[in-house]
Amino acid sequence: MKLIDVYVAEVGRHLPAKNREDIEKEIRSMIEDMLDEQTGGQEPSEDQVVEVLTKLGPPDKIAESYQPARYLIGPELFPSFVTTARIVLAVTIFFSLLGMGVSLGKSAPGLDSFGESLIEAFAGLIQSLFTSLGVVVIIFGLIQWFAPKVKSTSTPWDPRKMKAVPDGDRVKIGEAVTEIVFSALAIIFFNFFPQYVGAGFINNDGSWTIGLVSALTDSFFRLLPWFTLVWGLEILLNIALIALGRWQAVTHWIDVAIKVLSLAVAYAVITAEPLFGFTEQALLQAGWPADAAQAFAEAQPLLYTLFRIAVGVGMAAGVFDLGKKLYNLLLKDRMTFASIEG
Amino acid sequence: MTHNENFDNIVQELRRGVIVLAVLTQLQEELYGYTLLKRLSEKGLDVDQGTLYPLLRRLESQGLLESLWRLEEARPRRYYILSQTGKDLLPRLIEEWRKINMMLETMAA
Numbered sequence: 001m002k003l004i005d006v007y008v009a010e011v012g013r014h015l016p017a018k019n020r021e022d023i024e025k026e027i028r029s030m031i032e033d034m035l036d037e038q039t040g041g042q043e044p045s046e047d048q049v050v051e052v053l054t055k056l057g058p059p060d061k062i063a064e065s066y067q068p069a070r071y072l073i074g075p076e077l078f079p080s081f082v083t084t085a086r087i088v089l090a091v092t093i094f095f096s097l098l099g100m101g102v103s104l105g106k107s108a109p110g111l112d113s114f115g116e117s118l119i120e121a122f123a124g125l126i127q128s129l130f131t132s133l134g135v136v137v138i139i140f141g142l143i144q145w146f147a148p149k150v151k152s153t154s155t156p157w158d159p160r161k162m163k164a165v166p167d168g169d170r171v172k173i174g175e176a177v178t179e180i181v182f183s184a185l186a187i188i189f190f191n192f193f194p195q196y197v198g199a200g201f202i203n204n205d206g207s208w209t210i211g212l213v214s215a216l217t218d219s220f221f222r223l224l225p226w227f228t229l230v231w232g233l234e235i236l237l238n239i240a241l242i243a244l245g246r247w248q249a250v251t252h253w254i255d256v257a258i259k260v261l262s263l264a265v266a267y268a269v270i271t272a273e274p275l276f277g278f279t280e281q282a283l284l285q286a287g288w289p290a291d292a293a294q295a296f297a298e299a300q301p302l303l304y305t306l307f308r309i310a311v312g313v314g315m316a317a318g319v320f321d322l323g324k325k326l327y328n329l330l331l332k333d334r335m336t337f338a339s340i341e342g
Numbered sequence: 343m344t345h346n347e348n349f350d351n352i353v354q355e356l357r358r359g360v361i362v363l364a365v366l367t368q369l370q371e372e373l374y375g376y377t378l379l380k381r382l383s384e385k386g387l388d389v390d391q392g393t394l395y396p397l398l399r400r401l402e403s404q405g406l407l408e409s410l411w412r413l414e415e416a417r418p419r420r421y422y423i424l425s426q427t428g429k430d431l432l433p434r435l436i437e438e439w440r441k442i443n444m445m446l447e448t449m450a451a
Contacts, residue, residue: 023399025411026375029419030391033376056391065392066399 003049004031007059014063023066031056073140081140085133087243092132094239096125098184169247176238183231183238190224197276220275226265233258252329259322266315274304361389363439365397366424366432369407374419398422406431 008031012024034052035044044052056062073081190197195214237254244251269275277300283293364387368378379394401407406428410421424432 025418026395026420029417030375030395032417033374033419034391037376062392066396 003046003053004028007031007053007056010059011063014060015066019066023063027062071144073137073144077140077144081136083243084140085136087240088132088136089129090239090243091236092128093125094180094184094235096121096128098188171241171244171246173242176242180235180238183234187228187231187235191228194221194224215276215278217273217275217277219273223265223268223272223275226261226268230258230262230265233261249329252325256322256325256329259318259325263315263318263322266311266318270308270311270315274300277304357387360439361387361393361397362401363435365394365401366406366428366435369422369424369428370432372410372421372423374412374421378422401428 008024008028011027012020015023031052034055035048038044038048038052194216197214197216233254237251237258240254241247241251278297280293280297283296284290288296364382364385365378368381373381375391375395375398378398379389379391382389382394398407398409402409402422405425407422408425409423411418412421413419
């Protein structure tokens with residue numbers, strides 16, 4: 001009988017504690033009935049026990065048949081999980097590569113140091129990927145655990161609420177990637193290498209008198225976090241768009257929010273103290289000839305006014321673009337919907 | 343997948359579909375799991391233990407069956423029988439089965 005005890009205990013090990021005792025009792029009773037039939041009520045031999053248990057199959061299989069299918073993330077949530085995981089992984093890869101580029105740029109010259117930084121950065125990337133995927137899995141696992149019937153309790157599906165996907169709503173991958181690349185370059189350049197924005201001076205013989213004179217002012221650096229925020233949001237939006245494949249209401253509204261923020265930042269650019277410029281003194285210190293330094297410094301206010309006008313024109317275009325987008329979102333969609341209903 | 347495998351799979355699915363009804367028809371009288379298994383087998387429906395026992399528990403949790411442990415020959419056995427809900431439902435299910443059967447007879451004719 002010892003084999004039966006082991007078998008029953010092994011089945012129990014795979015069962016939830018709540019029903020374990022009851023199911024164990026039932027399985028034992030079932031095994032005894034099977035043996036009874038085989039031996040005609042006699043004490044069974046070990047071979048007979050083995051035969052019956054073999055017929056029943058492995059304990060974990062028997063235990064499995066007593067339980068409903070269990071999921072960490074069920075089939076209803078799985079598609080959303082895949083979409084979210086794709087977006088999160090893409091964002092993680094992007095920021096890890098960004099970080100990798102910056103740390104490689106800052107690494108000491110020399111092949112050894114470069115190789116070391118590369119390995120470190122790669123290890124960091126792998127770690128971030130696992131961490132972010134882990135977080136997504138945990139969140140979806142919790143949703144599954146606490147709200148397993150999330151979808152089945154939602155309002156009944158109505159075919160009229162489906163929206164056709166006009167070609168205009170398809171994401172243009174090329175445009176999205178370009179925006180990502182330029183925004184990323186802007187973030188890297190202005191945050192990590194702002195000293196290269198400036199003016200040089202070339203002697204008549206073509207040689208540099210002295211390196212660059214940095215042109216960005218304190219006013220620029222006060223606004224830089226806002227620029228970075230706008231560029232960062234643009235990157236995230238475009239990554240999400242690539243992952244989703246088409247524009248949806250939520251991405252349209254996020255785009256509207258980013259456009260409003262950009263307009264506010266552009267307004268700040270126009271009204272703020274000049275974001276770039278040189279004092280005559282700085283130019284002289286950099287080794288510029290006095291007459292060139294003076295001429296350049298005097299021309300600056302005019303140049304800066306032109307810059308402000310250019311930003312103003314850009315803002316006007318932005319307002320027009322935003323207005324068009326809002327019109328499409330608020331009025332045109334409603335009209336389309338009304339015509340479908342009518 | 344061979345023709346035979348396809349045939350076997352479809353037959354298995356068909357049989358799986360009628361197990362619940364077959365079990366309910368037999369449990370108008372009190373039976374314990376193993377006797378029920380034998381009875382179904384005698385009548386031509388072979389069901390394995392790993393399917394029948396969990397099914398009985400599920401039908402009980404759905405309120406269609408009731409169960410009771412009895413001590414027989416110094417051995418506990420769990421007996422199952424239709425609950426009132428099960429009794430009410432059975433004639434309707436049998437009626438539904440007849441309709442399905444007739445429908446398929448017509449289709450296959």
